[in-house]
Amino acid sequence: MKVLWFAWLRTRVGTATEEVALPEGVDTVAKLLDWLATRSPGHAQALSQRAVVRVAVNQSYATADQPVHAGDEVAIFPPVTGG
Amino acid sequence: MKVLWFAWLRTRVGTATEEVALPEGVDTVAKLLDWLATRSPGHAQALSQRAVVRVAVNQSYATADQPVHAGDEVAIFPPVTGG
């Protein structure tokens, strides 16, 4: 699975893109975030405030209970500030 | 007094501008319209539906009871349709 980080989440995690191999049982957005938070202190810090974390699966906004699969592109970012 | 007519009121009256000498007692917008209506059948027809007649005295919208004076520029026209 390809995981993309943007804005200050990217800064905290320390990387813009990572390839991860999903462990068994990590099959929803919520479980993915829980698991990603265990990968490093930076990940943990980035994901500590879930209320300001947005997730897109395959470039569409996703809810916490949405399924994720090995081949997905998952992007994690703060609320958007364009326009 | 200079009286200006616009749009279809001008067409009915048959002139865009006329100089009129105010008779005694014609001292408000309403009285002016009453008096102007007596000047020709065209004037009478133009002023027959007062609800669709707008008046400006010295280039500002005026109400029926507003005073008028000999030196004023009075414009009479239908509701505006610009923009």
Added chain:
Amino acid sequence: MAIRVQREDFDVGTELARLTEKRTDIGALTSFVGLVRDFGTPGGGGMTLEHYPGMTEKELVAVEREALGRWELSATLIIHRYGRLEPGERIVLCAAASPHRAAAFEACHFLIDWLKTRAPFWKLEDTAQGQKWVEARAEDETAAKRWRTGP
């Protein structure tokens, strides 16, 4: 803070660029362009816009002043044409610049709604039955009423 009444067309890009040029306090610029629509008249349609020189400028200035009093605006512009206009031609440009986008939108909408019921212009349209004076529309009056304040 500018109004213009003119026979000639205007360049929207140039006019809008001038409003924000060399300024860094403007976050939002909303503009409205009104154009002549073709209602399928044989021969092409089009219209002639009559106006009341002098009063037109006075009313447009008053409309602009009213907007400046109601919203936090950095710049405003109204350009209104008169004379012969063919389908597809621009009639009017209203623009409002503000630090904030809600103010820019509301003020621009106000400018066009308000001028439509106040500025002394009259449209004489070409129709299949010949030239016809356009009648004022109740919905324009309703749109303008929305901005009325006080009792």
Added chain:
Amino acid sequence: MAIRVQREDFDVGTELARLTEKRTDIGALTSFVGLVRDFGTPGGGGMTLEHYPGMTEKELVAVEREALGRWELSATLIIHRYGRLEPGERIVLCAAASPHRAAAFEACHFLIDWLKTRAPFWKLEDTAQGQKWVEARAEDETAAKRWRTGP
């Protein structure tokens, strides 16, 4: 019916003219330009706009489609820049053309309100304390909510 995401500036006049060119069914064209404001940062301010290539375009297309479904529109346009932007520079252009002015205004306002809470852009602003990620504003969420339909 066009969206563009680009690093370069755009010419507002050219873009708007293109929307109405050779058409006689458009009576109203409303546009919005968002610009970089200077908040008095020593050194001049400015910002860098990060975005999510691919998803950005998808979201802008979705915003545009939503507008086309809600209002009677003849044409729409969204152009959004990314990368380094100095104070006074244009960030975004939204435009909506319609036979009717209320539709043009509402749709244009919708386009910018909706994209502000949906399109994946993030502003990194220069401040006196160094670069800082702009936080999402509650009022942008409120503005977008206004357009929400259904229960």
